[in-house]
Amino acid sequence: MFKNNKGFSLAELLVSLLIISIGMLGLASIFPLATRGMGQSRRLTRAVGYAQRDMEEVKRLGYLDVAPDSYMVETYTVIRDTFCDVPMTDMKKVKVTVKFDISGGERKVEMVTYLSKKGG
Secondary structure (H helix, E strand, O other): OOOOOOOOOHHHHHHHHHHHHHHHHHHHHHHHHHHHHHHHHHHHHHHHHHHHHHHHHHHHHHHHHOOOEEEEEOOEEEEEEEEEOOOOOOEEEEEEEEEEEEOOEEEEEEEEEEEEOOOO
16 A cells, blocks of 8 residues: 555545635625625715715805705705804804615715805
8 A cells, every 4th residue: 555645635625625615605795795885885975975066056155045955866865954043143054964775774964064144
């Protein structure tokens, strides 16, 4: 019989393949989580973009012309609320809220700015 065998036995090869297979299955389970996380991040980024766009419109309109508003963009709801004389007289607090669904629940992004009568 040969005592100095070089190479791997069939049993060693099968055990190695089993270990590699278990590792690959573990890695495969991470991909759906990563894909879902990227989708959530994309939706959140879009919501922030829509809030920023409306906030730019608020600044363009100025103190006298800004008014409450609500509208849909794709599947996002943009709501603009205005509060007069907050935090002081001749100022308006403007809050822009963008609501959207993510992972079966509703999320929202809010931005707030203040406009003064004198400064626009």
